[in-house]
Amino acid sequence: MIRSRFVIMLGILVLLTSFIVSRIAFANENVHDIALQNQLEAVAKKTYRYFEDFTDPSTGLTYDAVRFQDGEVKEAKYTSPTNIGMYLLSTISAEQLGIISREEAVSRIQKTLNTLEKLEKWNGLFYNWYNTDGTLKTDWGQFISQVDNGWLSAGLIVTGQAYEELFKQTSKLVDAMNYEPLYDPKVGQFRGGYFVDRGELTGHHYGMFYTEPRLASYIAIGKGDVPAEHWWKMYRTLPPEWDWQAQIPTGAFVEYDGVSVFEGHYEYNGVIYVPSWGGSMFEGLMPSLVLKEKELGTNALGLNNKRHVELQIAFAKEKGYPAWGFSPAATPDGYSEFAATPLGTSGYKDNGTVTAYATFLALEYAPEEAYKNIKALKDLNSYDKYGFYDSVNVLTGEVTQAYLSLDQGMIMASIANYLYDGVLRNYFHSDEIGRNPEDLLRKEVFSIQ
Known part of the structure; x- marks a missing residue:
C-alpha cells in the first residue's frame, strides 16, 4: 500500500516537473519572441523614416541612396523600377506595422502611381x-x-491587392508591361534587357534559375507574356561539362511538363544545395519576399532558401567573423x-563585408540566429537614425x-512578412498573376533532399 502510494506520488511529481519545465521553456520562447518582435518593430520604424525623409514629395519617387560623408549629406536624387517597387512594398509594410495610417499609405502610393503613369516607357x-x-x-x-x-x-501587384481602390490603376500599369520583347524563344530564356538608344538586346541571357530575375520570369508567365516552359529552361546548375x-x-x-531539366547540386561542408550565380543572399532570397517559395516550394526553392541561410551562417563561423550576411552592398568607395x-557558380568575393538586409531576408528561416546577428551588427556601431547603415x-x-x-x-518587407505571416506574399498570390503559375513552385523536386 505504502509502495503504491509512493509510486503514484512519484508519478505525479514527474508529471509536475515535466509540466513546469515545459512552461519555463514556453515562457523563455515567448520572451524571445516578444524581444525579437520589439526589436523588429523598432528597426522598421527607423528604416521607414528613410522613405519619409528621402522621397520627393511631388512625385513620390524615392532617392536611390543617401550617404553621410565628411560631415555632408549626399543625396542620389534618381531612382529605378526596383527602388519604386520596394517603396510600394515598404509603405504597405509600414501601414501593416502601424507606423503610418492606411490613409497616409494610400495617399503616398497614389502620388507614386500618378507619376508612374506619366513616366516615359518602352512597351509599357x-x-x-x-x-x-x-x-x-x-x-x-x-x-x-528585365x-x-x-x-x-x-x-504594383501587391499594392492592387492591399488597397482595392488602387487596383484598377495598378492593373492597368502591370497589364501594359510587356515582357515578351525581352524573351528569346530559341533559348527559352530572357535577355538581361534592351538598349533603346542602340536598338539592341543585351548579349547575355538570364540563364541561372536560383537568382533574383526568377521573379520577373514568374510574373511574365503569370501574365501570359511568355510560355510556362520558360521556367524549366533555366539552369538549376550549369551543365556538368561546363x-x-x-x-x-x-x-x-x-522531366517537367515535357522539358528535360538537369536537377544538379553543389556541396559545401557536407551540405548539398543549388547554387546562385554569385553566392549572395539577395540572389537567393529576395524573390521570396513575394513568392510563396517557403510555403509551396517545400521540395525545391523553399528548401534551398533554408540551406543558403544555414550555409551563410556556417561560412561566417568558419571564417571566425562576429556577424554574417553576405550580399552586394554600398562600400566607402561606391x-x-x-x-x-x-x-x-562564379562566386563573388568575400572580404569580411556584411550587410544588414541579408539578416532580415533570413528571418523566416533562422529567426533566433537573425536576432543574435541584429545585436552583433549593433555592437559594430552600424545602427543609426535610419536603421542599419548599408x-x-x-x-x-x-x-x-x-x-x-x-x-x-528589403528590410521593411522582410519584417512585415515575418511578423504578419507572409502578408506581402499573400497579397501577391491573391492576384491571378501570382496565382496562375503556383503549380510551377509545387511540382519541382531539387536533388538536395
Whole structure:
C-alpha cells in the first residue's frame, strides 16, 4: 500500500516537473519572441523614416541612396523600377506595422502611381533610371532591365491587392508591361534587357534559375507574356561539362511538363544545395519576399532558401567573423558584390563585408540566429537614425555610412512578412498573376533532399 502510494506520488511529481519545465521553456520562447518582435518593430520604424525623409514629395519617387560623408549629406536624387517597387512594398509594410495610417499609405502610393503613369516607357516597361523629379535620366543611357521591371511589377501587384481602390490603376500599369520583347524563344530564356538608344538586346541571357530575375520570369508567365516552359529552361546548375564553374555538379535529368531539366547540386561542408550565380543572399532570397517559395516550394526553392541561410551562417563561423550576411552592398568607395563565395557558380568575393538586409531576408528561416546577428551588427556601431547603415567590414570595423532604398526596402518587407505571416506574399498570390503559375513552385523536386 505504502509502495503504491509512493509510486503514484512519484508519478505525479514527474508529471509536475515535466509540466513546469515545459512552461519555463514556453515562457523563455515567448520572451524571445516578444524581444525579437520589439526589436523588429523598432528597426522598421527607423528604416521607414528613410522613405519619409528621402522621397520627393511631388512625385513620390524615392532617392536611390543617401550617404553621410565628411560631415555632408549626399543625396542620389534618381531612382529605378526596383527602388519604386520596394517603396510600394515598404509603405504597405509600414501601414501593416502601424507606423503610418492606411490613409497616409494610400495617399503616398497614389502620388507614386500618378507619376508612374506619366513616366516615359518602352512597351509599357520602365527605363532603368529616372530623376526623382520624374524625368528620364538620359545621361545614363536608355536601358530596359528585365529584373528591375519585375520588382516594379511585383510592387504594383501587391499594392492592387492591399488597397482595392488602387487596383484598377495598378492593373492597368502591370497589364501594359510587356515582357515578351525581352524573351528569346530559341533559348527559352530572357535577355538581361534592351538598349533603346542602340536598338539592341543585351548579349547575355538570364540563364541561372536560383537568382533574383526568377521573379520577373514568374510574373511574365503569370501574365501570359511568355510560355510556362520558360521556367524549366533555366539552369538549376550549369551543365556538368561546363568545367569552368566553381564545382562540377552532381545530379540527374528530370522531366517537367515535357522539358528535360538537369536537377544538379553543389556541396559545401557536407551540405548539398543549388547554387546562385554569385553566392549572395539577395540572389537567393529576395524573390521570396513575394513568392510563396517557403510555403509551396517545400521540395525545391523553399528548401534551398533554408540551406543558403544555414550555409551563410556556417561560412561566417568558419571564417571566425562576429556577424554574417553576405550580399552586394554600398562600400566607402561606391558599391560592390559580396557573398559567401562557395555558394555561387562564379562566386563573388568575400572580404569580411556584411550587410544588414541579408539578416532580415533570413528571418523566416533562422529567426533566433537573425536576432543574435541584429545585436552583433549593433555592437559594430552600424545602427543609426535610419536603421542599419548599408554595410560594415567585420575585419576592419569600417562602417559605410550610407543607406540604399533597395536595401531599406528589403528590410521593411522582410519584417512585415515575418511578423504578419507572409502578408506581402499573400497579397501577391491573391492576384491571378501570382496565382496562375503556383503549380510551377509545387511540382519541382531539387536533388538536395
